[in-house]
Amino acid sequence: MKAVVITGFGAEPQLAELPVPQPGPGEVLVRLHAAALNPFDWKVAEGALKDVAEHSFPLVMGSDGAGVVESIGDGVNRFRPGDTVYGQFMSVRHGRGSYAEYALAAEDGKIARIPDNLPFPVAAALPTAGVTAYQAIEATRLDTGHVILINGASGGVGQSAVQFAALQGARVLATATADIAGHLRELGAHETIDFTAAPTAEQVLAAHPEGIDAVLDLVTHPGGDIGALAGLLKPGGIFVSTNHAADPEALAAREIRGVNLSNNPTRAELEALADLTAAGKLRVTINTEVPLADAPATVTRARTGPARGKTVILL
Ligand SMILES: NC(=O)c1ccc[n+]([C@@H]2O[C@H](COP(=O)([O-])OP(=O)(O)OC[C@H]3O[C@@H](n4cnc5c(N)ncnc54)[C@H](OP(=O)(O)O)[C@@H]3O)[C@@H](O)[C@H]2O)c1
Known part of the structure; x- marks a missing residue:
């Protein structure tokens, strides 16, 4: 099978020909179509997990994918060949990922069936960004009328987070x-802040001098300064970071x-x-679709x- 791999931490991604993996007990082999x-994919390629997990090289890059179950291992009863599925397929220990024509997943792992009317590229764009957005907005415990700032709203996680926050009845900045x-x-933001025009916190403070209820920060990196953004929050407010930039204490x-x-x-x-997206209640913007050959x-x-x-590789 064709796959996009790296041969070591920090190496350039390249196309490779690898054997099609075979499903072991409890595993499902998926013919990925997208x-x-x-961002996590290249953070892993640069070594983000090197101190916490063994890696096998060549390492197939990527996590998110969607396709059709090709075959199943012994003991699998939740999925059958022909099922359309999507989810997260990264296993650095085994050198496995989703930028490949075939990928393995544990049947009780992070995969699920998708409705027939959900196109593979849209399904593939969902697992990490969509789930992160959903779990982040759940964590903010927003209520009707609460004001939330989503910092980094224009990206994959942010666009879904805007929609989930608006669905909660919050005022979305x-x-x-x-x-x-x-x-x-159009996705549900009530106010937009051009972060290239002036610092985001200054603009929010000018419009909301009384303070806001929640910040979802998708931008500040570990060790970065969240002081100005956290300073926007009223007492009792919540700051959620997807990059471990928050110091809860x-x-x-x-x-x-x-x-x-x-x-x-x-x-x-x-x-x-997947159901929400297939029903048109969650909109996923695919910016770029590329064939596998152009993926590196x-x-x-x-x-x-x-x-x-989202950028999607067609497989
Ligand atoms: N912890 C987790 O489980 C988890 C899960 C998913 C994602 N993440 C992390 O969360 C972050 C967002 O992920 P993503 O998939 O949404 O990334 P993405 O698609 O690359 O989007 C990031 C967005 O942030 C915008 N941005 C950059 N600098 C900004 C600034 N100073 N102020 C406001 N916006 C700014 C970018 O705009 P431009 O393109 O104009 O620069 C881009 O639209 C990444 O760091 C990712 O690694 C963590």
Whole structure:
């Protein structure tokens, strides 16, 4: 099978020919038709997990994918060949990922069936970004009328988070450059903040001097300064980071709840997300679709390029 691999930490992604893996007991082999890129994919390629897990090289890149069950291992009874499924397929210990024509998953792992009318590229774009957005907005415990700032709203997680927050009845402030501000308002943002025009916190403070209820920060990196954004919160507010930038103890001293979120999809959440998307209630923007042959160059570009939605590899 063809796959996009790296041969070591920090190596350039490249196309490779690998044997099709065979499902062991409890495993499902999926013929993937689409895989989606996430920033986590190149963070892993650069070694983000090297101190916490063994890696096998060549390492197939990627986590998210969608396709059709090709075969099943002994003892599998939840899935059958021919089922359409999607989910997360990364296993660095085994050198496995989703930028490949075939991928293995544990039947009780992070995969779920998808409705027939959900196209593979859309399904592939959902697992990490959609689940993270859903779990982050759940963590904020928003109520009708609460005001939330979504910092990094124009990207994959942010666009879904805007929709989930609006569905909760919150007033949504979304960071966006001018080219994508209209799209975010269509998704449910009430106010957009051009973070290239002036610091986001200054703009939010000017519009909401009384303070806001929640911040979902998708931008600040570990060790980065969240002071100005956290300073926008009223006592009792909540700060959620997807990049472990929050210091819950320091925030608690200011009566703010700090959460560092690591997405961890359940099958029920994946099923619900797929149903919601198939029903048109969650909109996923696919910015770029590329064939597998162009994937290495696309992955390299995506590391530094702007993100206006999801990039999907067609397999
Ligand atoms: N912990 C977890 O489980 C988990 C799960 C998913 C994602 N994440 C992390 O969460 C972050 C967001 O993920 P993603 O998939 O949404 O990434 P993405 O698709 O690359 O989107 C990031 C967005 O942030 C925008 N941005 C960059 N600098 C900004 C700034 N200073 N102010 C406001 N917006 C800014 C970018 O805009 P431009 O393109 O214009 O620069 C881009 O639209 C990533 O760091 C990712 O690794 C963590």
